[in-house]
Structures are given as C-alpha cells and as structure tokens.
Amino acid sequence: MAQRTHIQKIRNIGIIAHIDAGKTTLTERVLFYTGKTHKIGEVHDGQAVMDWMPEEQERGITITSAVTTCYWREHEIHIIDTPGHVDFTMEVERSLRVLDGAVGVFCAVGGVEPQSETVWHQADKYRVPKMAFVNKMDRLGADFWNVVDQMKERLGAHPLVLTLPYGAEEDFQGVFDVVRGTWIAWDEASQGMHFEERPVPEDRREEVARARESLLEALSEVDDAILERYLGEEEIPEADIHAAVRRACIGLKGVPVFCGSALRNKGVQPVLDGVVRYLPSPVDIPPVKGEDPKTGAEVERPPRDKAPLAALAFKVQMDQGRKLTYVRVYSGMLKAGGEFLNPGKGIRERAARLLLMHANKRERVQEAGAGSIVGVMGLKETTTGDTLCDPEHPVLLEPIDFYKPVISVAIEPKTTGDQDKVDLALSKLAEEDPTFHVRLDEDTGQTIVSGMGELHLEVLMHRLVREFNAPVNVGRPQVVYRETIQREARLEGCFDKEIGGTRQRAAVTVRVAPRERGAGNRVESRLPEGALPEGYEPLVLEVLTQGLDGGVLRGYPMVDVEVRLEAARFEEGLSTEIAFRAAASVALREALEAAGPVLLEPVMRLEITVPESFMGEVIGDINARHGKVEEIGPRGAVQVIRATAPLSRLFGYSTELRSLTQGRGTFTMVFSHYEPVE
Numbered sequence: 001m002a003q004r005t006h007i008q009k010i011r012n013i014g015i016i017a018h019i020d021a022g023k024t025t026l027t028e029r030v031l032f033y034t035g036k037t038h039k040i041g042e043v044h045d046g047q048a049v050m051d052w053m054p055e056e057q058e059r060g061i062t063i064t065s066a067v068t069t070c071y072w073r074e075h076e077i078h079i080i081d082t083p084g085h086v087d088f089t090m091e092v093e094r095s096l097r098v099l100d101g102a103v104g105v106f107c108a109v110g111g112v113e114p115q116s117e118t119v120w121h122q123a124d125k126y127r128v129p130k131m132a133f134v135n136k137m138d139r140l141g142a143d144f145w146n147v148v149d150q151m152k153e154r155l156g157a158h159p160l161v162l163t164l165p166y167g168a169e170e171d172f173q174g175v176f177d178v179v180r181g182t183w184i185a186w187d188e189a190s191q192g193m194h195f196e197e198r199p200v201p202e203d204r205r206e207e208v209a210r211a212r213e214s215l216l217e218a219l220s221e222v223d224d225a226i227l228e229r230y231l232g233e234e235e236i237p238e239a240d241i242h243a244a245v246r247r248a249c250i251g252l253k254g255v256p257v258f259c260g261s262a263l264r265n266k267g268v269q270p271v272l273d274g275v276v277r278y279l280p281s282p283v284d285i286p287p288v289k290g291e292d293p294k295t296g297a298e299v300e301r302p303p304r305d306k307a308p309l310a311a312l313a314f315k316v317q318m319d320q321g322r323k324l325t326y327v328r329v330y331s332g333m334l335k336a337g338g339e340f341l342n343p344g345k346g347i348r349e350r351a352a353r354l355l356l357m358h359a360n361k362r363e364r365v366q367e368a369g370a371g372s373i374v375g376v377m378g379l380k381e382t383t384t385g386d387t388l389c390d391p392e393h394p395v396l397l398e399p400i401d402f403y404k405p406v407i408s409v410a411i412e413p414k415t416t417g418d419q420d421k422v423d424l425a426l427s428k429l430a431e432e433d434p435t436f437h438v439r440l441d442e443d444t445g446q447t448i449v450s451g452m453g454e455l456h457l458e459v460l461m462h463r464l465v466r467e468f469n470a471p472v473n474v475g476r477p478q479v480v481y482r483e484t485i486q487r488e489a490r491l492e493g494c495f496d497k498e499i500g501g502t503r504q505r506a507a508v509t510v511r512v513a514p515r516e517r518g519a520g521n522r523v524e525s526r527l528p529e530g531a532l533p534e535g536y537e538p539l540v541l542e543v544l545t546q547g548l549d550g551g552v553l554r555g556y557p558m559v560d561v562e563v564r565l566e567a568a569r570f571e572e573g574l575s576t577e578i579a580f581r582a583a584a585s586v587a588l589r590e591a592l593e594a595a596g597p598v599l600l601e602p603v604m605r606l607e608i609t610v611p612e613s614f615m616g617e618v619i620g621d622i623n624a625r626h627g628k629v630e631e632i633g634p635r636g637a638v639q640v641i642r643a644t645a646p647l648s649r650l651f652g653y654s655t656e657l658r659s660l661t662q663g664r665g666t667f668t669m670v671f672s673h674y675e676p677v678e
C-alpha cells in the first residue's frame with residue numbers, strides 16, 4: 001500500500017470465541033478472501049497461518065495475540081488475535097485494550113459457552129462494540145435461533161439478525177441477506193472466494209420477509225429515527241438500515257448477527273462487509289485518556305495524525321532473537337527512525353523499523369498514523385503496558401491491568417550444565433509475557449517460575465523444549481500467597497553502628513495501615529519541607545517501597561498496605577545514606593510486625609457445567625475442597641454451578657471433574673480475590 005489508509009477506513013478488531021468455536025478457521029478464511037494468503041491452511045494439519053507457534057498447532061488452541069493486517073473494500077483491517085482459554089484471560093484483556101471492535105464467534109451447536117460469556121463480559125467492561133458470527137451451520141444439530149436466544153439470555157445482547165441460514169446441517173446452502181432480501185450462494189470450486197446473489201426461493205420468501213420485519217422492529221427499539229419511519233410504514237432504504245445498525249452497534253445498543261460455516265466456505269464475506277459497515281473506526285470511539293506525568297492532571301489525546309504522539313505498547317514478542325513490540329498508536333504519528341519518550345521509565349527510545357504484520361509476510365512502512373497498529377523493531381526497554389509519546393507533550397496512558405501470578409513451580413534443567421540456556425530462555429519468555437515471573441529462591445537455590453494457572457505454566461514449559469531446546473524437570477505446583485496487615489502501627493526505627501571505624505546513625509518513623517482489599521500498596525512521604533538534605537527522601541521512599549516486596553511472615557509480597565514516612569532524624573556527620581537505608585528498613589519491618597500480619601491465599605471463581613445427574617457429586621466435591629457454592633441454575637439441558645474455592649485445593653481439578661462426571665462436566669476458572677488463610 002503506497003498510500004496510507006485514511007483513519008476512518010481503519011478497523012482494529014479482535015475475534016473472540018470459546019475454544020473450538022472456529023476462530024482460527026474463520027480467520028484463515030478472512031485472510032484468504034482478502035487476498036493475503038494463497039492457500040487455506042487447516043488448523044490440524046499444521047498449516048494454519050495465524051497459529052504460528054508450534055505449541056498452538058500441537059494443542060490446536062490459540063494462545064498469543066498476533067496482529068494481522070488485511071484489506072477489504074479499501075479498508076485496512078488489523079485483526080488482533082485473542083486466545084480462547086481462560087488461563088490466558090490476561091491476553092484477552094490486553095487485546096481488548098487496543099481494539100475498537102470485536103467479532104464473537106459461536107458454534108451453532110454448542111451455543112454460548114461459559115468461556116464465551118467470560119470474554120464477552122470482559123469486552124463489555126471495555127465498552128467494545130461487537131458483532132456475532134454463528135459458525136458451523138453445517139454441523140449436525142446446528143440451531144441458529146437457539147444461539148440467538150442464548151445471546152439474549154446469557155449475554156444480555158440485543159441481536160440484530162442480518163443473515164439467515166438457508167438450510168442447516170448437510171443441507172446448509174448459504175445465507176439470506178435480510179436487508180436486501182436475497183440468497184447468497186457460494187461457489188465451492190473456488191473455496192468460497194466467489195459467490196453470487198440469487199432470488200430467495202419461493203418457499204422461503206415469507207421467512208426472509210419476516211426476518212426483515214423483525215430486524216426493523218429490533219432497530220426501532222434502539223433507534224428513534226427508524227422507529228418513526230417504521231411506525232409510519234415508510235419504506236426504509238438499505239443505506240439507512242445500515243446506518244442505523246452502525247449507530248446501534250457503536251452505541252453498544254445492538255449486536256449485528258451473521259451466520260455461516262467457515263469450514264464450508266460459506267457466510268464469511270458478509271461478516272467482512274459487516275466489519276467495514278458497522279464496527280467503529282478509531283475516530284468513532286472516545287479519545288484515549290491519560291495523565292500528565294508531571295502534574296497528574298487528566299489529559300485526552302484525539303485520534304489525529306497532527307496531534308502529539310500517544311501510543312501504547314501492548315505486546316512484546318521475541319522474533320528471530322530480536323524484540324518486536326506491538327504498538328497501538330492512538331494519536332499523532334510514529335515514524336521509522338523517530339525518537340520518542342517512554343514516560344513511565346523516563347527514557348528515550350528509537351524505532352528502527354515499523355512493520356505491518358501480515359499473516360505470512362511483513363511489510364516495512366515509514367510511518368504509522370493515529371489509529372493504526374504496528375510492530376516496532378528496535379525498542380530496547382519498552383515493555384507491555386508502557387506508553388510511548390512525544391517528549392514535548394508527555395502523557396502517560398493507563399497501564400494494562402495485569403493479573404498477578406497465582407501459581408508457581410520449582411524447575412531445574414533436565415541436563416546438568418544447561419542452567420545458562422534455561423535461564424536465558426526463561427528471561428526471554430518473561431519479557432514476552434508480563435504474567436510469567438521468574439525468580440531464584442535464595443534459600444534453596446531453585447529457580448521458581450509463576451503464572452496464571454496450571455495450563456499457562458505447562459504451555460510455557462513446552463515452549464522451553466520446542467523453541468529453546470531447554471527441557472526442565474518441574475516440581476509440584478504451589479500457590480503464590482500474599483501478605484497483608486490487619487491494623488495500624490507507628491514505629492521509629494534506629495540505626496546506630498560503627499562501620500569501618502566511623503559512627504553512623506539515623507532514625508526514621510513510619511506509620512503503616514491496611515488499605516481496602518485490592519487497592520494496592522501506597523507509599524508516601526509526610527515529611528516537612530527540608531527535614532532531610534536533598535536526595536535522602538527519595539532514597540528512603542525507595543527502601544520502603546521495595547521493602548513491601550517481601551512480607552514479614554513468609555517473604556511473600558505484601559499487598560494493600562499504606563506506608564507513610566512521618567519523621568526522620570538527621571545528624572550532620574553521622575547520618576549517612578547507608579544509615580538511612582538501614583533505619584528505614586528496620587522501621588518498616590518492625591511496624592509491619594506490630595500491625596498484625598496475615599497470610600492471604602488466592603481464591604478462584606469457578607463456573608462448572610454438568611448434567612443434572614452429576615450435580616450431587618460435583619457439589620459434594622466442591623464442599624470437600626472448602627469451596628462455597630454461590631449459585632446453581634439450569635442452562636438448557638445442563639446445570640451451571642457458580643462457586644469460589646481456594647486455589648490450593650484446586651490442583652488437578654480438571655482430571656477430577658472428568659472422572660466425577662464421566663467426562664461430561666466442563667469448567668472455567670479465573671482468579672477472584674485473596675482471602676486470609678483459615
């Protein structure tokens with residue numbers, strides 16, 4: 001593309017789905033029809049273009065979010081791949097932060113599964129406009145209207161049905177375009193690349209006319225302009241219907257619904273038309289907000305090339321040994337060779353190259369304007385969640401909300417002598433994934449890795465073998481605890497010693513207090529102006545901040561604690577930096593010990609789907625695991641149990657649930673909150 005695409009013709013979208021709904025297959029078809037790949041890759045023969053990591057091909061699930069650019073009807077579409085497995089919820093969240101619209105894929109047989117619900121609600125949280133594609137209309141048991149009903153019931157969505165299936169299962173013959181009142185038939189020989197519009201067969205006309213009526217009715221409920229004309233029985237032109245669907249979709253009042261079979265190459269192009277017609281461009285969403293790093297005042301950055309640069313790094317990937325950082329440009333222009341500020345880290349960075357990532361090739365571009373998403377080579381220290389901005393107009397965008405790791409295991413190289421190789425590989429993986437942490441346990445000398453769940457760690461350990469040829473032995477998983485305090489305490493810590501023949505003395509008074517659960521830590525100074533010589537106060541605050549990394553009970557990180565530096569005694573000639581560091585550390589430790597420290601453990605939120613006949617066993621088992629059942633309700637033919645339980649009691653739960661329910665139970669599990677250990 002020689003010329004840059006106009007911002008109103010850019011779409012940043014994600015495809016969100018439950019595992020196996022057909023997200024990869026749909027994406028493959030999209031890339032094929034938009035002309036970017038020449039062969040359709042099948043997920044399970046190891047050819048899929050999006051799922052490029054061997055790990056994903058083996059498991060058949062999509063884990064990382066790669067960005068892929070394609071073009072449809074003069075629009076530039078960036079597809080941000082999102083994972084379907086809840087252990088990777090964090091990947092979904094960070095994708096949701098940078099996309100402007102989403103397509104939810106549902107299986108016409110399985111319908112709205114619990115995991116799709118989780119992701120859909122996450123998208124609601126970020127106010128992302130959505131469309132839906134009901135896939136697998138060719139499968140035995142496919143039921144389009146059932147899925148539409150489930151979207152209302154379970155997702156609280158207001159469906160706007162735009163294509164209807166013509167037939168189902170083996171007899172699925174394409175779709176009816178509800179707005180135009182036509183039948184779209186795909187040509188099989190061209191793998192669905194070609195299609196034609198035909199008249200609706202006589203025996204289906206009434207059904208299509210009824211669907212058009214229902215669409216107008218559904219639009220009238222959310223759009224006054226349509227309501228008036230609908231009640232006045234006016235003929236509403238196609239363009240006006242599309243405009244109303246677009247208003248409803250962007251205003252989060254309606255969800256355009258399409259159907260088809262990605263595998264059978266039917267129904268995909270109308271979805272692409274929908275992306276272009278109904279989903280927002282970067283100018284249709286509210287301007288990004290951030291804060292001025294100096295004053296803390298809230299600032300907005302408009303989606304315009306001429307405004308100062310504001311961009312968010314949302315993903316780091318190692319690419320042939322080099323760092324590739326995916327960046328969403330909200331405002332201004334990112335230029336190849338350009339220098340800009342990373343205000344969070346207080347450093348300058350330079351973009352060596354800008355790349356538009358297509359599924360099977362990359363295209364070097366010289367600039368990326370407001371609204372676009374690019375891969376950047378050459379950023380040294382920028383990590384996921386960092387802002388990049390114009391040094392003259394600094395802004396700090398809200399960082400991505402990371403989940404804290406809740407589970408850890410000790411690992412060691414399988415082959416002695418491989419330690420360096422393993423360490424290097426681990427540090428690369430940790431750089432890509434902010435929820436994967438690596439540390440050395442100083443007492444045992446073991447390497448401890450932590451992450452979001454058993455599967456998360458399992459996948460990363462497989463990658464060690466496949467990508468780095470660095471196999472490891474893995475210990476038993478352990479829960480990552482936290483510590484906090486239950487009451488307030490105020491204490492003076494003193495340091496008074498002779499070091500190398502010189503007397504060193506300082507005293508620091510610290511007050512600690514519990515904060516609300518989930519509020520995080522806060523360290524602040526209440527020292528009067530001039531209480532300490534220049535440079536000492538930041539030093540003391542740094543010691544206090546770092547001191548919270550390891551708690552006083554068992555060395556786990558402290559959370560939800562407020563620390564105030566209230567007083568400091570400085571004596572000329574005696575009070576060195578070392579003395580102040582030591583005094584601050586003593587003061588904090590003693591104050592925390594006096595403030596009733598407790599150990600906290602992660603509690604998970606479970607949603608378990610089981611046939612009625614297994615309810616008794618499953619609930620009994622949850623109780624045995626110290627879990628609390630919060631809600632039970634029917635969903636179609638099965639029962640859904642919502643519960644919470646400590647993670648420490650949930651290891652191996654998937655195996656247990658399978659054996660309790662003869663393989664028929666499924667569940668999702670996400671971190672809920674921390675609770676004091678009983």
Ligand SMILES: Nc1nc2c(ncn2[C@@H]2O[C@H](COP(=O)(O)OP(=O)(O)OP(=O)(O)O)[C@@H](O)[C@H]2O)c(=O)[nH]1
Pocket residue numbers: 017018019020021022023024025026043044060061062083084085135136137138139260261262263264
């Ligand atoms: N019958 C039928 N099968 C389909 C259709 N689309 C996808 N499939 C099959 O469903 C399975 C899952 O498809 P994927 O595209 O891998 O699904 P996904 O949602 O990407 O799954 P994850 O990558 O695991 O999240 C594969 O075996 C596909 O061949 C369809 O339209 N009809």
